[in-house]
Amino acid sequence: MSNRAPLSNKEIKTRFEAALMGNYGLPAVPIASGSGVRVTDADGNVYLDMIGGIAVSTVGHGHPRYVEAIADQAAALAHTSNLYLHRGEVELAEKLLELVEARGKVFLCNSGTEANEAAVKLVLKAGKPYGRTKIVATENSFHGRSLGALAITGKAAIREPFAPFGVEAEFVPYGDARALAAAVDASTAAVFLEPTQGESGVHPATTDYLKAARRITSENGAALVLDEIQSGFGRTGAWFAHHAAAITPDVVTLAKGLAGGVPIGATIGVGKWGDVFGPGDHGSTFGGNPIACAAALAVIGVVEDEGLFENVLALGERLEANLADHPAVTEVRGKALWRGIGLAGADSAAVCDALAARGVLANPVRPDTIRIAPPLTITAEDVDLFCDILKDVLSTAPEGPNHE
Known part of the structure; x- marks a missing residue:
């Protein structure tokens, strides 16, 4: 375990801006740890990770078999x-x-x-x-x-x-x-x-x-x-x-x-x-x-x-059904658990900021689209939670540009 003194979100952001080039701007959340489909920031706030490091965290964070394989190989x-x-x-x-x-x-x-x-x-x-x-x-x-x-x-x-x-x-x-x-x-x-x-x-x-x-x-x-x-x-x-x-x-x-x-x-x-x-x-x-x-x-x-293909196909259908006919959702593109959620009259960046404030991480890939690509180990309960929070956020979402 590290014996470094803990830093707050604010401290990490300040040091990031001073030491790293500006090609990413200033990322919103300094992530400190992860477990399963959730990550925790430096201030202890927990988030449902619906972007998975941009479709990278295939088996989630800290999967025991994954950790063991890396540790054993590093030692050898x-x-x-x-x-x-x-x-x-x-x-x-x-x-x-x-x-x-x-x-x-x-x-x-x-x-x-x-x-x-x-x-x-x-x-x-x-x-x-x-x-x-x-x-x-x-x-x-x-x-x-x-x-x-x-x-x-x-x-x-x-x-x-x-x-x-x-x-x-x-x-x-x-x-x-x-x-x-x-x-x-x-x-x-x-x-x-x-x-x-x-x-x-x-x-x-x-x-x-x-x-x-x-x-x-x-x-x-x-x-x-x-x-x-x-x-x-x-x-x-x-x-x-x-x-x-x-x-x-x-x-x-x-x-x-x-x-x-x-x-x-x-x-x-x-x-x-x-x-x-x-x-x-x-x-x-x-x-x-x-x-x-x-x-x-x-x-x-x-x-x-773990049969994860069957899991993501079923959960993709569940997500589509959960968001179907919502007035603020124009379409749910993609397949399984890689989706572009089109928005009607709401700015995706503002929506993703509101989601983060509610403990959900997603990506505003375009002004009118939210992208999700969570770990393939996600559960039905977490998909339902995401949909419920998204629909609640969209009910009060700030209007965005005209996306015709």
Whole structure:
């Protein structure tokens, strides 16, 4: 246990502003600890965690099996670098290929941005000898903040201040198969898609659109890269969201919920796409870290053994039914326990502030949308509690901008 003197919320915020860069602004809640689906701030206030570290805390906070796996691995071996190998990274890569239901190979890294960065390099290396230098992505997509991943991110407000990138990218409307077909040609190295766009407010693609994307890329010799960084690992009630469309992508990128909170990312190359990189083409000092791999294997084990897919699918339906026909809720998008709750005439930031004051953490992902992505271990009682508090808050919520 730490013998450091406790700090208040105010003290932590003051020191944060003085010591850290301003790219996040000032986060509202200094979290000190967590247990299950609840977290506690530095002043002792307890919150129902309905955002789960942005779809990261897959098995909740402090799950005994998860804690034991991390502690045991830290005691045995914390780091090897990529100069050496260890059993955990091999077992995790094998398991990921089993879960994606395809043969291939895996590159392990530290984040979703890095997973997509590796995917960009991979498809450009494969395509360049054939004049395939263009990447097609979608408007309002989010693939990361590094320059390569940002180059294919379809949110102009965060992309354009850092252009140019040295990556040729073309953006088409999400969900529009005709626009996608028109953009993909002999110069296209790959199409990057999220099966559900998370940062745009949780907008899922239809299975027909994903099947069309697979057909279009195959007919044109381009790779289909699916960014499952938020949608993967049970968030939609399956290991991967694309399984609902019964398609096999060429590359899959993962992160977030994969290791339940320990930084990790993965790029899966299916079939021949697993053999594109050769020695020296890419690397990561911390990628495949023993602790991160142990955490990921523990998360997979908990999800499998505790039947969490069945839980989140049932609770997703329960949440939808609970919020149905509420006058302040325009729609509940998404599936299972990854949802965008559209608001009528209320500002999402003000609503989330009011929720936090009532002991609930959620994310105002857009001015008219609240995003939730709680731990998959959440209970029906907690889902009902969230819905009750949200409906109560919405009955007195401040009006927001016109969201037409």
